[in-house]
Amino acid sequence: MTVKVDRGKCISCFGCVSVCPVMALKEKERFPECDPDKCTSCGTCVKFCPAGALTLVKGEKK
Numbered sequence: 511m512t513v514k515v516d517r518g519k520c521i522s523c524f525g526c527v528s529v530c531p532v533m534a535l536k537e538k539e540r541f542p543e544c545d546p547d548k549c550t551s552c553g554t555c556v557k558f559c560p561a562g563a564l565t566l567v568k569g570e571k572k
């Protein structure tokens with residue numbers, strides 16, 4: 511499971527990186543990136559994101 515970042519919407523606040531309970535999100539090239547091996551698809555970051563830039567993606571590795 512992973513989280514997709516819409517770079518057109520993301521304002522690079524990196525709050526999502528802080529709220530993820532399993533630290534699956536990391537900064538990469540000024541945008542957050544999700545590690546699918548760590549993400550538990552809890553949805554915390556998706557709910558948190560003030561820009562609505564995050565979407566949970568099922569069954570996708572990248």
Ligand code: SF4
Pocket residue numbers: 515519520521522523524525526527542558559560561562563564
């Ligand atoms: S919380 Fe949303 S706007 Fe902030 S860095 Fe994460 S994806 Fe981007």
Ligand code: SF4
Pocket residue numbers: 512513529530531532533534535544548549550551552553554555556
């Ligand atoms: S869905 Fe949950 S585990 Fe996955 S990146 Fe977001 S906060 Fe972290």
